[in-house]
Amino acid sequence: MFSELGRVIETLGKERGIEKDIVIKAVEQAFLVTARKKFGLQGEYETRYNDGDDDIEIFQYKNVVDEVRDTIVEITLADAQELDEDVEIGDQIGIKIENPNFSRVDVQTARQIIFQKVRDAEREILFAEYKHKEGELITGIARRYERGNIVVDLGKADAVLSRREVIPGENFKPGDRIQAFLTEVVMTNRGPEIRLSRTTPLFLVKLFEIEVPEIQDGTIEIKSAAREPGQRAKIAVISVDKDIDPVGACVGMKGSRVQNVVNELQGEKIDIVKWSDDVDTFARAALAPSEITNIQIDHEDHTMDVVVEEDQLSLAIGRRGQNVRLAAMLSGYKINIISKSKLQEKIQKSVENLLQVPSITDTYAQVLVQSGFMAVGDVAAADAEQLVDLLEITEEQANEMISATTEAISGGEIQLQAEDEEELVSASAVPAYHGLINKNESDDDSQDKFSDAERRLREELAAFKLK
Structure with a gap:
C-alpha cells in the first residue's frame, strides 16, 4: 500500500522533531479516513500500524445477524462462524481487509492527511515550547x-x-x-x-536582570519601570540588603552596567531611582531632577498635587511633559503640577473674585478658597450646611450668602475677569478640587492650597506595575 512506510515514519519524526508514536497515530488516522471513503462511510473501521510487516492493517467491524440488510455493517451468522466459531447472533466481529486495493488517488489522499496531521502536531509542539x-x-x-x-x-x-x-x-x-x-x-x-x-518596559527590566547579578540573585528588586521608547526611561529599585546601594549596583562601575542597557536601547536615557514605600518620598525621587516644594497625596483616587518653585517647573514637567509622564507611570499616581508663584496668583484672584459678594468678608474668602471654592459660582452652588461648617455661621446666614451670590450673578452685578473665564472653561474638563497642599514643616507660615482647576499641566496615565 505504502512502500517503505516505516522509513517514512522515521524520517518524518526526525525531520520535524516529532515523536514516532505521534507520526504513527497520524498514519493510522489518515488510512482510517481513506478506508471510510472507499468501503462506506456508515461502516465501522479500525486501522493499526504493524511494525513487523511495515504495513497498515485495516479492520472492518460488522454486526452478526440472521438476515443481512446492509453488507457494510452486517454479516450472517454462518459467514461469521467461518472466522470465529464462537461468535453468536448480536455479537460484533472484526474482519481484516486483506487486500484493500487502494488506488493511487487513495494513497495520495492518505499522504496529504498524514502530512497535515504532522503539521498540526508540529504546531502544537512549537506552541507549547514557546508558550513557556x-x-x-x-x-x-x-x-x-x-x-x-x-x-x-x-x-x-x-x-x-x-x-x-x-x-x-x-x-x-x-x-x-x-x-x-x-x-x-x-x-x-x-x-x-x-x-x-522592544518597546515594552518589561524589555528594559529583563535587560537589567542580565546586566546586574544582584537582580538575578534577588538582592535587588525592580519595583516598577516606565519608558518612552528611544527617548527616556525610569526604573525604581530596592535592595533587601541595607549594605548594598540598589542605584549604584544598577549603574555599575563607571556606569558600565547601565551603559550596556542604553546601547541596546539605541541611546535611550535611563533614570534609576530608589524605591520607597512612602509615596511622598518616592514621588520626589521619581520627579528628579526637579526639587519639590509640597505634595498633597490622595491615596483613594491615586492622585498627587505637586507644587514647585518657578525655576523648577520646567524640570518637573520635562521636555514635552516627559518627566512627569514617566513619574506618573512609575508611581502609579496621576500627577498634577503647578508652580508656587502661579498657585499664589490663582489663590489671590479667587479671593478677589469672592470679595465681590458684600456678605463675604476677607476672612470668609480665605477660608472658602482654602476649601476649594474658587469662584462665586461655587458659592452659589453650595449647600448651606457646607458653609455653616466651613465659616462657622448660622444656617440663616449661609442661606442669605447663597441667595445674595445667586442674585448678584443673575443680575449681572458680578463681573468675572476675562482670564478667569478662560480658567473656568479649561477647568470644566478636569476632576473636582481635591483639597489642600501639605503644610511645609520647615515654614510654619506656608498655607499653600490649590485645586485641580488651577493646573497648568494634567497628565493622565495608567500605571505600569511589575508583578
Whole structure:
C-alpha cells in the first residue's frame, strides 16, 4: 500500500522533531479516513500500524445477524462462524481487509492527511515550547519585512516584531541580530504566532536582570519601570540588603552596567531611582531632577498635587511633559503640577473674585478658597450646611450668602475677569478640587492650597506595575 512506510515514519519524526508514536497515530488516522471513503462511510473501521510487516492493517467491524440488510455493517451468522466459531447472533466481529486495493488517488489522499496531521502536531509542539518562554528575552535573526512587520527567525520558528514594537529610529536589515521580549504566543489558523516587543518596559527590566547579578540573585528588586521608547526611561529599585546601594549596583562601575542597557536601547536615557514605600518620598525621587516644594497625596483616587518653585517647573514637567509622564507611570499616581508663584496668583484672584459678594468678608474668602471654592459660582452652588461648617455661621446666614451670590450673578452685578473665564472653561474638563497642599514643616507660615482647576499641566496615565 505504502512502500517503505516505516522509513517514512522515521524520517518524518526526525525531520520535524516529532515523536514516532505521534507520526504513527497520524498514519493510522489518515488510512482510517481513506478506508471510510472507499468501503462506506456508515461502516465501522479500525486501522493499526504493524511494525513487523511495515504495513497498515485495516479492520472492518460488522454486526452478526440472521438476515443481512446492509453488507457494510452486517454479516450472517454462518459467514461469521467461518472466522470465529464462537461468535453468536448480536455479537460484533472484526474482519481484516486483506487486500484493500487502494488506488493511487487513495494513497495520495492518505499522504496529504498524514502530512497535515504532522503539521498540526508540529504546531502544537512549537506552541507549547514557546508558550513557556513568554516573558523572557529571545534572540533571532531578521529575515524579511511583511506589511511593515519584521519576521524574525528563531531557529525552530518565525516570530513577528510589529512595527509598533520597534524602538523609533531603529532600522533592521535582513541578517541583523535582534534581541526582544517575547510578549505572547497565540495559536492562529496558520499555526502559532510568536509576538515580540522592544518597546515594552518589561524589555528594559529583563535587560537589567542580565546586566546586574544582584537582580538575578534577588538582592535587588525592580519595583516598577516606565519608558518612552528611544527617548527616556525610569526604573525604581530596592535592595533587601541595607549594605548594598540598589542605584549604584544598577549603574555599575563607571556606569558600565547601565551603559550596556542604553546601547541596546539605541541611546535611550535611563533614570534609576530608589524605591520607597512612602509615596511622598518616592514621588520626589521619581520627579528628579526637579526639587519639590509640597505634595498633597490622595491615596483613594491615586492622585498627587505637586507644587514647585518657578525655576523648577520646567524640570518637573520635562521636555514635552516627559518627566512627569514617566513619574506618573512609575508611581502609579496621576500627577498634577503647578508652580508656587502661579498657585499664589490663582489663590489671590479667587479671593478677589469672592470679595465681590458684600456678605463675604476677607476672612470668609480665605477660608472658602482654602476649601476649594474658587469662584462665586461655587458659592452659589453650595449647600448651606457646607458653609455653616466651613465659616462657622448660622444656617440663616449661609442661606442669605447663597441667595445674595445667586442674585448678584443673575443680575449681572458680578463681573468675572476675562482670564478667569478662560480658567473656568479649561477647568470644566478636569476632576473636582481635591483639597489642600501639605503644610511645609520647615515654614510654619506656608498655607499653600490649590485645586485641580488651577493646573497648568494634567497628565493622565495608567500605571505600569511589575508583578
